[in-house]
Amino acid sequence: MKVENPTSRDIADRAGVSQATVSRALRDSPLVRKETRDRIKAIARELNYFVNRNAAGLRTHQSNTIALLLFDDADDTDTRMNLFLMSLLDNIVRSAARLGYDVLLSLQQLNDDWHIEYQASHRADGLILLGYGDYVEYREKLAALANANTHFTIWGPLVKDQPGHSFGCDNENGGYQATRHLLDIGRKNIVFMGSTSWRSPEHDARYAGYVRALNEAGIQPDSRLKCSADNSEHQGSRAARELLSSGETFDAIFAGTDLIAIGAMRALRDLGVRIPEDVSVVGFDDMPLAAYVSPALTTVQQNAKMGAEGLVEGIVGLIERKPVESTLMAPRLIVRDSCGAK
Amino acid sequence: MKVENPTSRDIADRAGVSQATVSRALRDSPLVRKETRDRIKAIARELNYFVNRNAAGLRTHQSNTIALLLFDDADDTDTRMNLFLMSLLDNIVRSAARLGYDVLLSLQQLNDDWHIEYQASHRADGLILLGYGDYVEYREKLAALANANTHFTIWGPLVKDQPGHSFGCDNENGGYQATRHLLDIGRKNIVFMGSTSWRSPEHDARYAGYVRALNEAGIQPDSRLKCSADNSEHQGSRAARELLSSGETFDAIFAGTDLIAIGAMRALRDLGVRIPEDVSVVGFDDMPLAAYVSPALTTVQQNAKMGAEGLVEGIVGLIERKPVESTLMAPRLIVRDSCGAK
């Protein structure tokens, strides 16, 4: 008595009602008598029936799907970014599922077409853009998306005049918290170690927070204590060695990422500097490794779950034409052993 | 002159042809004169037209989408699994895109319904199952999938009588290669350190390869050299400490995963054992960290790209009703410094 690919008409025939009533019942319309509804649902379950999404989508002009465009640098050494993005991805899928949306995944290259196509082809109702660190370069493409009336939201900072919705981490605040903590435990000569490339707005913001904390404490930022290091253990290690051999006095390091911090810690230890006795170290990201290194790394944590919810609620809001506002969430300082506060 | 949401009819009107011809032209049908085709395509591009996937899917009963069901243990400490699965995921999306398929992502819990729904609702043409390490428990659900004529493929070992297609890594072969290498460089008392839970068929297979290599060398596996350790640095460290204090003689460790190997290396070093002079260590996975620890870890690498291609070609083969065969791919031994071969 099984039907191969049952349709709502098959259910209707068995239930002795019209196909329209089946459709209503399955969508829990109060127009259908509760009793009838339940009977129809039971039959649907029995026949293993599920609404054909193509047909429903064609009718309603919706897909109940969000396309996640993950910009992937294909740079495997940058484990940090991938780990956090992966965690965001994971939480986005969960948040979206809670709101009844599926997630379509797409990995983009820098030079890819920007898949306005996803929405135009009704494969997705909106887009989430992840990992596009370099906003300037994309300004034009974002404008094209906006121009095509595409719904989209971006993981990242609030950029003035940037089209679309965005949600991100308040990196400035994170940098401030980290630096403030170091000042609070009595450190005076605090090094900032991070990327100074124009393509790293996150690091810029973290540095800005560092500067604000110093200023508040009446300390003039010293350019000799700003060390350039891209996001890798190797770069952190190199920067720390150069710093030591330069002869600068310092008693703390605020690193733009955990990887940089961990590299710096290793170099310092190898060269006989004690952590946290001689030098306090604070990182940024709270990657899994941070808790395992010795001493355990004090760091700034971004809440991936909250980030994912912000993005999903943003895009769903846009899709359902509710008012949404671009926001930054405050990160949280996780105090461990590497700064000596405990 | 822009249309808000152009349809094939809009294109047809502008091109002065029928809607059917537009449909044919856009699918590159040789039935349409090349010249006409090009003209139609140009107009489509100009109007930013993309075929409505819901309508096309409804007509053809296809979605050109693969659902990726990622079984997620929600166990964050198990970084290994997640990293490799993430890499698989990444490559799956790329491979699928090359074959014209989108990827829908779904994170499953152990007790979730198994989303026969994905295919029944025409959201996906087939499923890829990732991270379902424990086949026995799922046997029944896999049978239900098969019974519903669902197309699916599983990342994992060849399991006798398991329904559906599968693609995986030849863990036995990997265990053999690792152990054989240790024997080749003169090690005699080789410890196996890994999970002995029945839920870790991968570790079982790796152990089986270890046993085969020993047997081939005329060595009787010694149960006292089989140490139980789940996949974490902590467990590797603990196991190594216990091993040392047990007084057993050993000159090499083959660890079921890199994390275990790294934990063991740390414990050994802390207790004054030199690596690789006193003890050779080999891991499994080649996680990014493996190359960075000191000494750099010799390990067995699974090729995520090849794995992803195997899975995608498998599922697309099933969807398009081509013959497919379940396969295992051989992993590759990566020789670094931790075993002293160089």
Place this chain on the structure above:
DNA sequence: CTGAAAGCGCTTACAG
């Protein structure tokens, strides 16, 4: 509360 009917935007036999 329920049904008959229209129509979403395609693809593809069928006819020429």
Place this chain on the structure above:
DNA sequence: CTGAAAGCGCTTACAG
């Protein structure tokens, strides 16, 4: 090489 027409399986105004 091209067009007219049917129909995929739904949702929802309209009528009762």
